[in-house]
Amino acid sequence: MPSLTFLGAARTVTGSKYLLEVNSSRVLVDCGLFQGLKELRLRNWQPLPVPAESIGAVVLTHAHIDHSGFLPRLFAEGFRGRVFCTPGTADLCGIVLPDAGRLAEEDAREANRHGYSKHAPALPLFTEADAMNVLPRLQPVGYDRPVPVAPDVTVSFTSAGHLLGSAFAALDLSVNGGRQRRVLFSGDIGRYDRPVLPDPSSVDEADVLLVESTYGDRRHDPDDDGERLAGIVRDTVERGGKVIIPAFAIGRVEEIIYWLKRLEEARRIPVVPVFLDSPMAVEALKHYGRRSNELDPDMQGSRGDLSSFMTRRFQTVATARRSMELVDSRIPAVVISSSGMATGGRVLNHLRAALPNSRNTVLFSGYQAAGTRGRRLVDGEREVKIHGDLVPVNARIEQLHSMSAHADSEELLRWLGGFRRAPAKTFVVHGEPETADVFAATVRQRLGWQVQVPEYLDQAELP
Numbered sequence: 173m174p175s176l177t178f179l180g181a182a183r184t185v186t187g188s189k190y191l192l193e194v195n196s197s198r199v200l201v202d203c204g205l206f207q208g209l210k211e212l213r214l215r216n217w218q219p220l221p222v223p224a225e226s227i228g229a230v231v232l233t234h235a236h237i238d239h240s241g242f243l244p245r246l247f248a249e250g251f252r253g254r255v256f257c258t259p260g261t262a263d264l265c266g267i268v269l270p271d272a273g274r275l276a277e278e279d280a281r282e283a284n285r286h287g288y289s290k291h292a293p294a295l296p297l298f299t300e301a302d303a304m305n306v307l308p309r310l311q312p313v314g315y316d317r318p319v320p321v322a323p324d325v326t327v328s329f330t331s332a333g334h335l336l337g338s339a340f341a342a343l344d345l346s347v348n349g350g351r352q353r354r355v356l357f358s359g360d361i362g363r364y365d366r367p368v369l370p371d372p373s374s375v376d377e378a379d380v381l382l383v384e385s386t387y388g389d390r391r392h393d394p395d396d397d398g399e400r401l402a403g404i405v406r407d408t409v410e411r412g413g414k415v416i417i418p419a420f421a422i423g424r425v426e427e428i429i430y431w432l433k434r435l436e437e438a439r440r441i442p443v444v445p446v447f448l449d450s451p452m453a454v455e456a457l458k459h460y461g462r463r464s465n466e467l468d469p470d471m472q473g474s475r476g477d478l479s480s481f482m483t484r485r486f487q488t489v490a491t492a493r494r495s496m497e498l499v500d501s502r503i504p505a506v507v508i509s510s511s512g513m514a515t516g517g518r519v520l521n522h523l524r525a526a527l528p529n530s531r532n533t534v535l536f537s538g539y540q541a542a543g544t545r546g547r548r549l550v551d552g553e554r555e556v557k558i559h560g561d562l563v564p565v566n567a568r569i570e571q572l573h574s575m576s577a578h579a580d581s582e583e584l585l586r587w588l589g590g591f592r593r594a595p596a597k598t599f600v601v602h603g604e605p606e607t608a609d610v611f612a613a614t615v616r617q618r619l620g621w622q623v624q625v626p627e628y629l630d631q632a633e634l635p
């Protein structure tokens with residue numbers, strides 16, 4: 173009997189990791205980091221329930237760190253198989269994994285220097301060198317090209333519309349003398365009718381389905397053609413302030429600057445400097461330019477460079493020194509910097525300087541996981557801790573759900589509606605507990621499917 177063990181993203185939105193065991197093969201689907209609540213982050217330090225060297229292959233749905241960021245650690249623990257993913261995912265992993273290692277090392281150094289870690293000395297979960305070690309294991313596979321990944325296991329990817337390279341991973345298993353079973357991992361599901369990324373492709377069958385539920389109990393605001401973003405930029409610039417946009421360096425930045433350019437061209441916002449203060453985001457943007465054939469029809473034929481994204485006063489910020497000059501600058505501007513949930517990175521310096529002043533606006537563009545600084549800010553906390561100091565919050569805090577890269581409940585149902593028959597089993601994953609329960613109930617009610625919400629470390633036998 174094949175089995176599935178839920179090693180992450182079960183009743184939470186981070187740490188995606190599912191261990192699939194078929195005959196003698198072990199395949200790990202996604203290999204993400206836990207983020208947010210400390211209780212979750214501590215799981216990053218725990219050994220996996222099976223030895224890393226016993227895992228034959230990894231399959232990645234996309235490059236976001238909560239789906240890929242545990243790879244360096246897996247390699248350090250002895251994994252030596254291949255990591256199957258789309259070429260776009262391989263490109264982006266080449267940026268995010270070394271960066272995550274660098275960040276972990278920097279955080280550990282900072283913590284040691286200021287003595288604000290309870291651990292002495294604080295150690296990084298993995299290093300940049302660990303990340304570089306695992307990159308040669310990446311094995312790019314194009315969309316719609318089935319390839320064997322381990323004995324009795326074949327993977328094929330179709331586009332998920334959530335991020336460059338993002339995919340639904342269909343794992344076809346041969347069990348007991350040739351009986352075929354298909355397990356479909358949704359990864360993160362993108363949205364319909366949005367710019368930059370294509371619609372999620374439709375999937376019509378699977379015996380077992382794992383479906384994400386990040387926004388499973390919510391509807392996104394209806395598309396307002398960028399009006400709320402325009403209003404926020406206009407008001408903040410009028411007050412003489414900055415708009416600080418913490419953004420996932422890969423994924424959200426492209427859509428934000430796409431909108432800023434469109435609004436500026438339509439003269440719906442004033443021409444102000446737009447700074448992209450994230451070397452990683454700049455690199456990712458170049459990949460978007462190069463792979464424009466994989467993007468939404470509105471991006472086809474863009475020239476393979478940054479120009480299709482650039483506003484008139486668009487600037488990238490390369491060095492840390494230049495970034496600190498920008499932190500100190502009082503000129504009205506839009507500053508896009510990562511990380512997206514304000515858990516680390518250069519955006520912390522911007523927030524530390526901008527939060528105390530009511531002139532400024534902090535605009536969150538993506539999902540804010542429980543326990544993150546971003547979540548505390550959108551929940552209205554009046555002060556937050558940054559680098560060990562309490563920083564008062566006087567700036568306006570805004571959140572644009574409409575810029576989310578995740579399907580909302582109706583879009584998830586629309587995608588499920590593409591199935592020609594109900595999967596024998598559906599697991600609702602990648603959602604906070606209540607959200608996952610609400611979405612599971614909705615799927616039962618609307619589609620009549622067999623649905624379960626697994627717990628962390630649950631093991632399920634597959635039909």
Ligand SMILES: [Zn+2]
Nearest residue numbers: 234236334360
């Ligand atoms: Zn994602």
